Amino acid sequence: MERSREPTALVLRALHVGDLLVAVPALRALRRAFPGHRMVLAAPGSLAPLVPLTGAVDQLLPTSDPDALAWTGPPPDVAVNLHGKGPQSHRALDATAPGRRIGFRAPGWPGPRFEEIALRHPHERERWCAMLAAHGIPADPADLRLPPPQETPRCGSHAPVLVHPGARYGSKRWPVRRFAEVAAVLHCALSPVLITGTADERELALAVARAAGLAESRVLAGRTDLAELCALVAGAALVVSGDTGVAHLAAAFATPSVTLYGPVGPQQWGPPADGPHAVLDEPGARRGDPFADDPDPALLEIGVGDVLRAAAALRGTRARALR
Structure with a gap:
C-alpha cells in the first residue's frame, strides 16, 4: 500500500531576529494545532541557529523576503501568513496553492481584519496570537521563552555584561x-x-x-555568529541595548536587560512586563520615523544616568532567580 503523504503547514515570516522571536508564541500555537503536520518556516537562512530553539519548526525554508519564497513541493495543506497583512505576503503564499489559508482578512483569505486586531492588541507578539485565536487556534503570548544553549560563555568565573550599541537604523542608535x-x-x-x-x-x-x-579584545562585534551571540546573551548578567534583535534575545532567555526605545515604543515591541527587564522610553519626544538615519528625539531624551540607575536596579536579578 502506498504511504500517504505527510501533511504540511507552511508558515511565512521572512524577517529578522526580533521578528522571529516575537512570533515564537504563534509558532508554538500552530505546532499544537497541527501536531501531525510537517511545520515548514519560510524565513531567512541566517536564523537557522534560532529556529530549533522554538521547538515548533521541522524545517527552515530559507526565504529572504516574500517574493523570494521558493516552494517546490506539493501544495501545502495549510499556509499561515505571520509575515504581514498582505498583499505581497498573501500573494506569495497564494502561489503555493494551499488547501487552507490562515492570516488577516483579504480577498481569498478569511480571518479578522488587521485594523481591528491592531487596535485591541498593539504589541506585535499579542497581535499574531490574536489573529490565530480568531481562526480558532488558541495562543499564549507569554509563551516566548527559549531554552538556553547547552554551553554559555563566561569571563573567567563571572557572567559578562553585554553592551550592544548597534541597530539596523540610525533612528534606534543611542550616541557612541x-x-x-x-x-x-x-x-x-x-x-x-x-x-x-x-x-x-x-x-x-x-x-x-x-x-x-x-x-579591543572586549569588542566581539563581527567575531560572533548568531549561535554564539545566543550563548552570550543567555549567559550574560545584563544586556544594555537599543530596541533591536539582541533585546529580544534577552527577553527570550530571561536575561536581565535595559532597553532604550526611540521611534517605536515598548507597547509594540517591548519585553514581557513580568521579566527582569527595564524599558526606558520618552514618548513625549518621539518623532516616530523608524527608518531615519539620525537618533529619534525620544532616544536622545534618555540619559546615561537613566541607564545606570536601571542597570543598578537589575543587578543580581539573574543570580536571585537561579537560587
Whole structure:
C-alpha cells in the first residue's frame, strides 16, 4: 500500500531576529494545532541557529523576503501568513496553492481584519496570537521563552555584561559617547563588559570601546555568529541595548536587560512586563520615523544616568532567580 503523504503547514515570516522571536508564541500555537503536520518556516537562512530553539519548526525554508519564497513541493495543506497583512505576503503564499489559508482578512483569505486586531492588541507578539485565536487556534503570548544553549560563555568565573550599541537604523542608535560612559561605569572585575554587534557594526563597537577605555579584545562585534551571540546573551548578567534583535534575545532567555526605545515604543515591541527587564522610553519626544538615519528625539531624551540607575536596579536579578 502506498504511504500517504505527510501533511504540511507552511508558515511565512521572512524577517529578522526580533521578528522571529516575537512570533515564537504563534509558532508554538500552530505546532499544537497541527501536531501531525510537517511545520515548514519560510524565513531567512541566517536564523537557522534560532529556529530549533522554538521547538515548533521541522524545517527552515530559507526565504529572504516574500517574493523570494521558493516552494517546490506539493501544495501545502495549510499556509499561515505571520509575515504581514498582505498583499505581497498573501500573494506569495497564494502561489503555493494551499488547501487552507490562515492570516488577516483579504480577498481569498478569511480571518479578522488587521485594523481591528491592531487596535485591541498593539504589541506585535499579542497581535499574531490574536489573529490565530480568531481562526480558532488558541495562543499564549507569554509563551516566548527559549531554552538556553547547552554551553554559555563566561569571563573567567563571572557572567559578562553585554553592551550592544548597534541597530539596523540610525533612528534606534543611542550616541557612541553615551554607550561608552555606560560601559566604562559597568566594567569591573565582577561584571566585565563585552561589546557585541554585527560585522557591519564593528567600527561602531570599536569606537565605543576606545571612548570607554576598554581593550579591543572586549569588542566581539563581527567575531560572533548568531549561535554564539545566543550563548552570550543567555549567559550574560545584563544586556544594555537599543530596541533591536539582541533585546529580544534577552527577553527570550530571561536575561536581565535595559532597553532604550526611540521611534517605536515598548507597547509594540517591548519585553514581557513580568521579566527582569527595564524599558526606558520618552514618548513625549518621539518623532516616530523608524527608518531615519539620525537618533529619534525620544532616544536622545534618555540619559546615561537613566541607564545606570536601571542597570543598578537589575543587578543580581539573574543570580536571585537561579537560587
